[in-house]
Amino acid sequence: MTATQYLISAAILVVGLLSLGTHEFKWSRMLRPVIIVAVVASIYLKSFPTAGNDVRLEAVGVGAGILLGVISGLLVKVRRDATTGRVLTTAGFGFAAVWIGAVVFRTLFAYGADHWFARGIYDFSRVHLITGGDAWTAAFVLMSLTMVLVRLAVTAVQVNRLSVPAQAKMSV
Numbered sequence: 001m002t003a004t005q006y007l008i009s010a011a012i013l014v015v016g017l018l019s020l021g022t023h024e025f026k027w028s029r030m031l032r033p034v035i036i037v038a039v040v041a042s043i044y045l046k047s048f049p050t051a052g053n054d055v056r057l058e059a060v061g062v063g064a065g066i067l068l069g070v071i072s073g074l075l076v077k078v079r080r081d082a083t084t085g086r087v088l089t090t091a092g093f094g095f096a097a098v099w100i101g102a103v104v105f106r107t108l109f110a111y112g113a114d115h116w117f118a119r120g121i122y123d124f125s126r127v128h129l130i131t132g133g134d135a136w137t138a139a140f141v142l143m144s145l146t147m148v149l150v151r152l153a154v155t156a157v158q159v160n161r162l163s164v165p166a167q168a169k170m171s172v
Helices: 003-017 027-044 054-074 093-115 118-127 133-161 166-170
Strands: 021-024 076-080 087-091
Touching (some): 003 093, 054 076, 054 093, 054 133, 087 133
Antiparallel strands (some): 076 087
16 A cells, blocks of 8 residues: 555545544535545546456445445434524544444555455455456455445435424425
């Protein structure tokens, strides 16, 4: 992992943690993570290895991203303020723990693949027909991107499930 990759991982962590606390829900606020996901994808997903079992590894990354996205999304509480009718989202310790855990795991795995267990990754890749580092990178990037998008989708579903505010019902 290069210094730039560590900085990008740190930036992704910071951006994810900007959701902590209580915020008024706005669809425009959902746009920032989508833009970041698009930028990260354009930087890292220059190649999408499909030989051997690369697609299976990438599918595992997507599956892990779905699981982490659902968990982190369910840890964001969505409610309507009784006095103002505004929709509020609250992300707390559980959300932060999942987010930090995912970024730290990905970063430690990348560091370890270069320094601690490079031979083990090589042997595992050879035995399981994974063509190399690009496949591992794609799997982890897809995991991260899927996690963000699924978390946003879970939050959007929760927002849409809220009942129409009392003020809107009265004006109908």
